[in-house]
Amino acid sequence: MPELPEVETVRRGLDKLVLGCTIADVAFDWPKGFPNSQADVDRFMLGATITSVRRRAKVLIIELDTDYSLVIHLKMTGQLVFIGSKSNGSRFGAGHPSDSLINSLPDKSTRVTITFSNESKLFFNDQRKFGWMKLLPTVAVADLSFFQKVGPEPLDDSLTADMFAKRFQRRQKTSIKAALLDQTVIAGIGNIYADESLWAARIHPNTRVADVTSDQLNTLFDELRLVLNTAINKGGSTNKNYVNAEGKKGSYMNFAKVFRREGQPCTRCQNSIDKIRVAGRGTHICSNCQALPT
């Protein structure tokens, strides 16, 4: 699922819904995705209060007042869905009481259920089981190998176009799309926003990084940030499974220019959008707007 805009949307939802909540119970049976022992959970989660919800790249960090944190990666199909509970026992969704998720969770994809002292619940669902959640000492979170290697946040105010361009210097021989998807170059970009930003910057995804001009990299920097900010404003993209912390879908797919629009006209030139394969991933382009250098 989730790329930076989706994870950020979930983070904002959790920040609103579970900050200050106290954990009363944790139900889990998923050693591969949640490897902590019952003893760890008893000692560092039960009775703990959530003090902050942060995001780095596509990873969520839920900090507890026990100096432990839950570190969560949703990978392709992970969801974190909050469902409240009224004092009379009836359930309500955070924003949309009619949402079908309210009465269907937990379901067969539910891997972890956290119950808070006010009886509301947070479900970690993951159909494909690629996602994970780890309970770690907060001071150890930064030592995770992923955080040691991950590149800068594309929306960080301090990131300049020059700094952005420099990140690509050690990936000269690969395609620009493979480099964009490489989390050690820039954090948070996945298949949807790689395709969308390359279309906006009129760069063919198969262009070798060495053949991307500095003007094109400058344009890509601007367009990438525009695409990501727009996607956050639309609540992210729901291609299939993604929902936010309230169980709601994102609407960015209605505004996408190429992603999953194969066969439809390019909004700039009316040429039919193509789907090709680049860096082992399905890739959407306008072959008229996005020419390969000759």
Added chain:
DNA sequence: CACTTGACCTGTCCGC
């Protein structure tokens, strides 16, 4: 090191 490919899972869709 840089680069590519397959593996990890479950579900769905498409062609025969």
Added chain:
DNA sequence: TGCGGACAGGTCAAGT
């Protein structure tokens, strides 16, 4: 309808 294969928002480990 059934069945096999390809494919799906992301990382990793292993190979060259």
